[in-house]
Amino acid sequence: MPTGLAALLDDIAGLTRLAAASLDDVGAAAGRAGAKAAGVVIDDAAVTPRYVVGLSPARELPIIGRIALGSLRNKLLILLPVALVLSAFAPWALTPLLMIGGAYLCFEGAEKVWEAVLGNGHAVEQVSAATTPEALEKEKIAGAVRTDFILSAEIMAIALGEVATGSILNQAVALAVVAVAITAGVYGAVGLIVKLDDIGLALAKRPSAAVQAIGRGMVKAMPVIMSVLSVVGIAAMIWVGGQIVWHGLEVLGVEGPAHVIHGLAGAAAGAVPALHGTVEWVVTAACSAVVGLVVGGVIAAVVHKVKHRGGH
Numbered sequence: 001m002p003t004g005l006a007a008l009l010d011d012i013a014g015l016t017r018l019a020a021a022s023l024d025d026v027g028a029a030a031g032r033a034g035a036k037a038a039g040v041v042i043d044d045a046a047v048t049p050r051y052v053v054g055l056s057p058a059r060e061l062p063i064i065g066r067i068a069l070g071s072l073r074n075k076l077l078i079l080l081p082v083a084l085v086l087s088a089f090a091p092w093a094l095t096p097l098l099m100i101g102g103a104y105l106c107f108e109g110a111e112k113v114w115e116a117v118l119g120n121g122h123a124v125e126q127v128s129a130a131t132t133p134e135a136l137e138k139e140k141i142a143g144a145v146r147t148d149f150i151l152s153a154e155i156m157a158i159a160l161g162e163v164a165t166g167s168i169l170n171q172a173v174a175l176a177v178v179a180v181a182i183t184a185g186v187y188g189a190v191g192l193i194v195k196l197d198d199i200g201l202a203l204a205k206r207p208s209a210a211v212q213a214i215g216r217g218m219v220k221a222m223p224v225i226m227s228v229l230s231v232v233g234i235a236a237m238i239w240v241g242g243q244i245v246w247h248g249l250e251v252l253g254v255e256g257p258a259h260v261i262h263g264l265a266g267a268a269a270g271a272v273p274a275l276h277g278t279v280e281w282v283v284t285a286a287c288s289a290v291v292g293l294v295v296g297g298v299i300a301a302v303v304h305k306v307k308h309r310g311g312h
Contacts, residue, residue: 060194063141068187070145071152075179079149079156084172087160095251098157101150102244103295107303108147109237110296147237154244155182193229197222239285242292261287 086094156175163174196218203215250258264287269280 059137061191063137064187064191064194066141067144067148068183070141071148071187072179072183074145074149074152075156075183076176079153080172080175080179083156083160083175084168087171088168094157094160095248098153098244099248101153102241102248103299105147105150105237105241106245106292106296107241107299108296109234109241110293110300112234113238113293114297114300151240152179154240155179193225196225235289238292238296239289240292242290242295243284243288245295246288246291257291261291 083094086097156179159175159178160171163171166174200215200218200222204212204219206212206215246257246261249255261284265280265283268283269276272279
């Protein structure tokens with residue numbers, strides 16, 4: 001049996017092998033968790049650009065940077081510790097908490113739809129016009145970080161489900177890796193999207209006529225792209241919120257809505273085998289949006305009624 005320095009070196013070698021194996025486990029778990037959360041990540045990327053619509057182009061990247069920092073704080077300082085504590089001591093609470101967050105997303109999205117349909121958006125514009133640019137910027141960032149909190153909670157919950165069997169340390173490291181990687185990916189993509197017009201302007205100054213034409217096309221397309229992203233962002237809030245709600249009900253034993261949605265998505269996908277995955281996703285998202293509109297509409301109606309009574 002080795003003794004002294006030899007024993008110490010043997011122990012260090014054993015710990016090194018154990019650490020390497022643990023890191024491999026963490027990397028694999030983080031990869032699985034990130035892949036599982038990809039759908040919510042896409043929705044997160046669709047939601048965020050609408051928060052810089054109407055603001056100064058010079059402030060777009062700084063605002064996105066501040067939202068990204070807020071998102072990272074959400075994930076690392078709040079959601080990660082809470083997820084670990086709940087996983088260890090109250091795993092039953094994860095689903096109800098996610099459903100509350102999903103209902104909030106439904107409400108926020110339904111509010112925007114309500115304003116567009118009823119023509120009440122002018123009230124919001126008047127309030128915003130009365131504030132300073134700095135105050136408007138803070139308001140936009142606060143709204144984005146609130147929405148991000150719900151989407152980040154869903155991402156972290158999905159990631160936690162993939163690493164739940166690991167040690168507490170492996171869970172923490174894997175969740176931290178997922179949090180940093182997803183935040184960098186989402187807000188890097190958002191930053192690229194909102195600066196496409198600047199990229200287009202730069203291309204328009206190049207010597208090549210073909211490159212100039214591409215650049216001018218990008219500049220002309222940006223208002224349309226941002227408008228579409230704003231609409232998609234609101235739609236994403238509604239369908240993600242609705243999906244969180246009906247999936248939560250399924251987990252809690254109320255399987256009716258999930259059974260109907262899975263049935264419709266499966267039937268539609270079966271009718272188009274060549275596009276099975278795409279059709280299934282589209283139908284599921286559409287059904288989730290219907291659920292989200294119903295849930296958000298009910299909450300919005302109650303909130304408006306309470307406000308109306310309070311005003312009297």
